[in-house]
Amino acid sequence: MELHSDALNVFLKASSEAAREGKPVRAFIGNEASDLDSMASAILLAWSRGAASDGLPNVPVMNIPREDFNLRTEALWLFEDAGIDIKDLVFLDDVDLGALLANAASRLVLIDHNKLSAAQGAWASKVEEILDHHADEGLYPTAKRSIAPVGSASTLVTEIMLATGTPLPANVATLALGTILLDTVNLDPEAKRVTERDEAVVNRIMPVSGARQKILFDRLQLEKFNVAALSSRDILRKDYKEYTMGRLKVGMSSALLPLADWFKKDEDIEAALSDYAEARKLDVLLVMNAYTAPEFTRELAVHAVDPSLRRKLFEFMNQSGLGLAALKDEVKAPVGDTDYYSQADLSQSRKKLQPLLSEYLG
Ligand SMILES: [Mn+2]
Structure with a gap:
């Protein structure tokens, strides 16, 4: 795959089309608060697995209705900065996820949480993998787990991308970088969120992204509270x-x-x-x-x-x-x-x- 910014959009378009066709999928879903980390790390982990593994299309699903995305102003800004076509993301109301998962072959990957919300609890038997940075509640014992108390779930995904040689175009690196910086308050030890692993990942992807650390963090922090574009x-x-x-x-x-x-x-x-x-x-x-x-x-x-x-x-x-x-x-x-x-x-x-x-x- 070429290291073009478009590669991510090509992937997202293909995955959203697969989901809309109603065939079996492997859905990557973040927690129900659906903050920047949940959405970004679902996209990044699905991206790292490529268009399809063992025949199942890998589909990141944003765990909110499409209308609510505008309210997450920092996510909207970072996704646009990374050149993501928002229309090609899959939101909860774009597909019938329950029906997709009812396909015997469909699978579910939990990102940034390790316990399904009450409303989504019926999907328990579909959970095949968990990637998270919250305390492990020990559910879904057959699922493959990558759970560690780092500052951001995006750190764990980026470690996997780096270890597996996942193509890392600049915009994919920026998506990971911005998310980790916001989650760790710009790697500030005083905020007690950052770990050595977050820092190591940031040092490796910063040159790939080309973004400047403080400028990117300050902008995200500003956008988080920027309601100028909201009705x-x-x-x-x-x-x-x-x-x-x-x-x-x-x-x-x-x-x-x-x-x-x-x-x-x-x-x-x-x-x-x-x-x-x-x-x-x-x-x-x-x-x-x-x-x-x-x-x-x-x-x-x-x-x-x-x-x-x-x-x-x-x-x-x-x-x-x-x-x-x-x-x-x-x-x-x-x-x-x-x-x-x-x-x-x-x-x-x-x-x-x-x-x-x-x-x-x-
Ligand atoms: Mn998180």
């Missing part, structure tokens, strides 16, 4: 939890941008909040904004069609010490079914506020 709906669902509190259905989103920036970015933020709350039949949607610019700052948006409910929540939260106050005049908050506040108590995250509200409304 209001995507910002709301990126980090969202839902609760039943007494008779009320309450949604809580954490968002990483200043309200002032959001108002500028989306003139119709009110419509976005209303649509989001309506689609989920919420009585209340709370949006907790937290960002550093340059000081750490918190803000809160309370969306509810019922103004007396908004008032009641505001009064309760201030009795609880949140220190909510109207935004400064120069921040032009839209008028509608939402109240927007600055929040003086910087320690009140969703994790702390949710039980308080549950108790109050319960």
